[in-house]
Amino acid sequence: MNNLPIGIFDSGVGGLTVARAVRDQLPHESITYVGDTAHTPYGPKPIARVREYALSVLDDMVEQGVKMLVIACNTASAAMLRDAHERYDVPVLEVIQPAVRSAVSITKNGRVGLIGTVGTIKSRAYDDLFSIRDDITLFTRACPRFVEFVEEGVTAGPELHRVAIEYLTELKEANIDTLVLGCTHYPFLRGAISRVMGSGVRLVSSDIETANDVYRVLAEHGLMRGDSHPAEYRYKATGDNADTFLLLAERLLGSGVPSVDLITTGTRGIDIIQD
Incomplete structure (x- = not known):
């Protein structure tokens, strides 16, 4: 065994x-x-x-x-x-649980963002885990095209940057200090995501x-x-x-x-x- x-x-x-x-x-x-x-x-x-x-x-x-x-x-x-x-x-x-544990441990202001597939966001699996902490507010955004970029081998470029701005601006304006990459494809796109979110937002992946x-x-x-x-x-x-x-x-x-x-x-x- x-x-x-x-x-x-x-x-x-x-x-x-x-x-x-x-x-x-x-x-x-x-x-x-x-x-x-x-x-x-x-x-x-x-x-x-x-x-x-x-x-x-x-x-x-x-x-x-x-x-x-x-x-x-x-x-x-x-x-x-x-x-x-x-x-x-x-x-x-x-x-899922490892990423939640990590985000909870590093957030300073209790405002955490989550990006994931449509299925993950709709399932509310992350919401349920974060909900046991009443000092944390979770902001979510489905980013379906991110998976398409990764599966096509595209990890940089103007089209990806444009889509990243479209997906992430609302989360940035919410003043989150931690962003959970709720899809194992998304670490491929750390550069593009960090460029939009800025250095003040910590990215959490579950690997x-x-x-x-x-x-x-x-x-x-x-x-x-x-x-x-x-x-x-x-x-x-x-x-x-x-x-x-x-x-x-x-x-x-x-x-x-x-x-x-x-x-x-x-x-x-x-x-x-x-x-």
Whole structure:
């Protein structure tokens, strides 16, 4: 059991930020990453459809063998986290609570902004967690085009800047001092977001905090992997276009991907193996 990989799931490439953070903190742990690029973006889709897509992928991951599931997708977490906890016998972590904890710990004026997909914002999953703190006011904004930019490999440029101004001006005028990036795609756009919000606003993403949770849960459950064998990393996607995925994977993970194998695991996928 201890030598099984950690399973990390996202609707596309955004969850690679979480995979990178887990890899940095736990270099001896193997990782299987699956991005459901055939169905991305999840944000505009009905919650029931997101639940169907996500549970289908997670079912496959558990069947193939993982010792933990990390749902590195805010929309999917909001749609089916309770189902996942009840459905699987392995620990299941998500990215929403770690981001909330971080934001609560760093805000000075109690005015916190949240940007996310339409699905995440409509779910009010963040609102419910922040609501237990009556000293914090939450301001939210759906930013659906941000995911499109990331999935197209666009992380800078005048069009992105224009859209960022459109999305973020209202939050800036609300005098927030902390902004939660409520989608694992959004760290790709830190530069554009920071340019609009200014240096006085702290950006919070869930990647490092989620990796901390992974470490803690593995330790508490006695699931840490030994270091006698090198870790293995497998990156999979359900779509049929590897180019953008590979480009962003290399950018995020800081190393090249030597081979790409097209496979079929319930849905047609891209299996990227890195030793």
